[in-house]
Amino acid sequence: MSAHAAPIGGELWTRPYKFLAALASLGFLLMAWRYLQGLGATTNLNDGHPWGIWIAFDVVTGTALGCGGYAVAILVYLLNKGKYHPLVRSGILTSALGYSLAGLAIAIDVGRYWNIYRVQFFFWQWNLNSALLEVALCVTVYVGVLWIEMCPVVLERWRDGANPSLKRFASRTLSVLDKFMIYIVALAVLLPTMHQSTLGTIMILAGHKVHPLWQTPFLPLLFLLSVCGMGYAVVVFESTLSSWLLGRKFETTMLSALARIMAYITFAFLLLRIADLAFRGVLGLVFTSGYLSFFFLLEMALFLAPSIMAFQARVAANAGHLFQIAMMLLLGGALYRFDTYLVAFNPGPGRAYFPAVPELFITIGLVAVEIMAYIYFIRRFAILPAEAPAKAGKRG
Amino acid sequence: MEPNRRTLFKMIGAAGAAVAARSASAHETPAPPPDAAGLLYDATRCIGCKACMVACKEVNNLASDPVSRGGLYDDPVTLSAYAKTVVKAYWKEGANAYVKSQCMHCIDPACVNACMMGALQKRAHGAVTWDGSRCIGCRYCAVVCPFDVPKFEWASAFPKVVKCEMCAPLVAKGELPACARVCPRQATVYGKYTDLLKDAHNRLKTEPDRYFPKVYGEHDGGGTQVLYLSKADVSFQDLGLPALGDDPVPQTQQQVQEGIYRGFIAPISLYAGMSVVLWRRRTQKKEENA
Numbered sequence: 178m179s180a181h182a183a184p185i186g187g188e189l190w191t192r193p194y195k196f197l198a199a200l201a202s203l204g205f206l207l208m209a210w211r212y213l214q215g216l217g218a219t220t221n222l223n224d225g226h227p228w229g230i231w232i233a234f235d236v237v238t239g240t241a242l243g244c245g246g247y248a249v250a251i252l253v254y255l256l257n258k259g260k261y262h263p264l265v266r267s268g269i270l271t272s273a274l275g276y277s278l279a280g281l282a283i284a285i286d287v288g289r290y291w292n293i294y295r296v297q298f299f300f301w302q303w304n305l306n307s308a309l310l311e312v313a314l315c316v317t318v319y320v321g322v323l324w325i326e327m328c329p330v331v332l333e334r335w336r337d338g339a340n341p342s343l344k345r346f347a348s349r350t351l352s353v354l355d356k357f358m359i360y361i362v363a364l365a366v367l368l369p370t371m372h373q374s375t376l377g378t379i380m381i382l383a384g385h386k387v388h389p390l391w392q393t394p395f396l397p398l399l400f401l402l403s404v405c406g407m408g409y410a411v412v413v414f415e416s417t418l419s420s421w422l423l424g425r426k427f428e429t430t431m432l433s434a435l436a437r438i439m440a441y442i443t444f445a446f447l448l449l450r451i452a453d454l455a456f457r458g459v460l461g462l463v464f465t466s467g468y469l470s471f472f473f474l475l476e477m478a479l480f481l482a483p484s485i486m487a488f489q490a491r492v493a494a495n496a497g498h499l500f501q502i503a504m505m506l507l508l509g510g511a512l513y514r515f516d517t518y519l520v521a522f523n524p525g526p527g528r529a530y531f532p533a534v535p536e537l538f539i540t541i542g543l544v545a546v547e548i549m550a551y552i553y554f555i556r557r558f559a560i561l562p563a564e565a566p567a568k569a570g571k572r573g
Numbered sequence: 574m575e576p577n578r579r580t581l582f583k584m585i586g587a588a589g590a591a592v593a594a595r596s597a598s599a600h601e602t603p604a605p606p607p608d609a610a611g612l613l614y615d616a617t618r619c620i621g622c623k624a625c626m627v628a629c630k631e632v633n634n635l636a637s638d639p640v641s642r643g644g645l646y647d648d649p650v651t652l653s654a655y656a657k658t659v660v661k662a663y664w665k666e667g668a669n670a671y672v673k674s675q676c677m678h679c680i681d682p683a684c685v686n687a688c689m690m691g692a693l694q695k696r697a698h699g700a701v702t703w704d705g706s707r708c709i710g711c712r713y714c715a716v717v718c719p720f721d722v723p724k725f726e727w728a729s730a731f732p733k734v735v736k737c738e739m740c741a742p743l744v745a746k747g748e749l750p751a752c753a754r755v756c757p758r759q760a761t762v763y764g765k766y767t768d769l770l771k772d773a774h775n776r777l778k779t780e781p782d783r784y785f786p787k788v789y790g791e792h793d794g795g796g797t798q799v800l801y802l803s804k805a806d807v808s809f810q811d812l813g814l815p816a817l818g819d820d821p822v823p824q825t826q827q828q829v830q831e832g833i834y835r836g837f838i839a840p841i842s843l844y845a846g847m848s849v850v851l852w853r854r855r856t857q858k859k860e861e862n863a
Contacts, residue, residue, distance in 0.1 A: 212730065213730060214730060215731075216727055216732070223727065224653060227716055227725060228712065255847060255850060287710045288712065289708050289710035290709070293709050295707065295709070296690060302707055304686075304689055304690065306823070306827065307689045307713075308826065309687060309713050310689040313689060360851075362851060363844055363847040364844070366847055367844045370843065371840060375830075378826060381826040381829060382826040383717050384719055384817075384822055386716075386719070394825050394828075397829060524721055
């Protein structure tokens with residue numbers, strides 16, 4: 178595997194990196210404030226809107242953006258499309274980071290955090306009817322699974338390093354890992370299939386509080402389909418962006434094939450979405466729901482436009498267009514989640530929510546941590562495909 | 574390659590079949606527990622004196638609401654961490670009424686279904702009560718409650734979930750819930766659920782002109798242990814009670830979850846199928862390399 182990938186090296190403490198570090202520090206300071214003063218002092222959450230941006234963005238959207246590893250694993254391991262193999266590692270890395278930080282966001286969001294450990298250990302108290310419990314357990318295990326999948330990256334470095342005892346330990350562990358890795362990979366496909374669909378199921382229970390354009394028994398399937406589309410979009414997005422930033426050759430052929438897969442999934446999503454509205458007889462609401470109509474149509478446009486673009490040969494051969502396609506689809510998927518959890522959630526008159534400044538900066542801090550960790554890993558470990566850099570002097 | 578892909582499609586088919594099978598297993602409509610107690614609120618009797626609110630605050634040791642009047646005059650406008658019951662007025666030309674809100678103690682509560690660790694459960698007499706030792710404060714209960722009941726101590730760094738528990742500790746001592754005990758007009762009465770339901774229908778029968786012809790909570794949202802009667806010219810939606818239909822609120826979600834996860838067959842077969850595919854592929858690769 179190491180033949181495919183190599184660390185890109187280079188200076189870590191660049192100016193943008195320091196800026197990210199500043200944002201992250203601010204985020205951590207605000208987190209401390211949240212723990213000292215409580216949620217009321219630091220957020221705009223209220224009894225009508227008990228869930229805000231930390232759930233809708235950091236957890237629900239964040240883990241969806243962390244499904245790059247899931248989407249690529251299906252292609253490479255299950256459908257045996259070996260040509261996508263170079264994308265596996267960065268996909269898994271983003272997933273590991275995205276899910277870990279979603280876990281942290283949950284620890285910040287829950288009010289009685291000192292009881293969190295009970296969810297994992299007090300199995301005799303589990304309410305097996307709770308969709309949220311399934312998500313909580315799946316996500317916990319999946320974070321572990323993702324970091325196990327990341328282990329070879331670190332171990333390979335030790336194996337090829339100078340320290341003889343680390344070398345021995347690494348090669349021994351690698352051969353053990355190699356034996357049971359397929360069962361881990363199978364788990365890494367099963368778990369997101371379960372909890373990403375259940376993230377949709379969760380809102381079915383909110384019933385009439387979620388606007389009928391979004392509230393449907395098909396939420397789990399719609400969430401699953403859209404997360405697959407987003408997973409591939411993340412890979413395209415990330416690969417294009419890092420090629421561009423690092424002055425590398427774009428992997429256009431592979432990515433345009435990926436974009437077409439993505440488009441098929443998105444079409445399936447749109448078909449189900451519209452058929453469901455028609456079947457429930459609420460198609461009329463598409464144009465008569467005020468600002469919610471706007472958000473619905475925006476969602477549709479953000480799904481439809483990139484899917485059509487992906488089938489045009491001229492567009493799909495261009496890295497810039499591929500980037501736009503991925504970007505739109507990510508925004509569409511994110512908006513679909515925001516709408517279901519926040520925008521179309523109406524607890525009744527007199528209730529409003531917009532995130533408070535500290536709330537936003539905690540989220541921004543978490544994203545900064547994620548980007549910093551990603552940069553650290555691709556610079557120091559074999560994540561990205563090994564390739565002669567297009568520009569000289571980029572390699573450290 | 575081909576047989577493997579077929580295996581995958583077969584697995585997806587199996588998962589789909591499991592979902593389809595959900596229609597075959599009808600969700601049983603839950604009945605109230607045999608010892609179920611409840612409240613009957615009669616809007617035609619209520620004069621809006623708010624004695625129930627005061628008594629509720631006293632027995633539950635609730636702080637005065639700093640939001641509504643700066644803490645000087647305690648006058649909560651809605652259920653909150655400071656008020657487990659609130660009386661509001663519905664005012665319209667020619668028709669007006671008061672309405673008392675508190676937990677409805679649903680027969681099949683959404684909050685109990687939602688709660689990961691069973692912090693919220695139907696306990697003695699079917700009252701939905703909160704066990705803080707099990708609660709992680711995720712607030713899913715508040716997201717899903719169709720009556721907007723569970724409230725959160727936002728102002729605290731060590732918050733609790735606050736909701737009407739039908740005065741479970743008092744009832745355990747053989748006393749009445751505070752709101753029912755102090756009501757000067759018996760607009761709120763406490764009693765055995767089946768007796769209250771009978772009583773409500775009796776009132777409808779004896780004075781049909783006085784009442785809106787329905788007992789809210791008999792079937793609504795699968796039934797609630799708190800029942801409502803309204804004035805003839807004031808509908809329950811006027812009083813702010815949601816139109817829920819007769820199915821238990823958690824029913825749809827339960828059917829979907831059960832359809833996908835019944836017996837955990839779909840996830841297990843998906844996992845087994847994938848492991849086989851991956852294992853076979855690895856063996857193939859080894860043979861190629863050999």
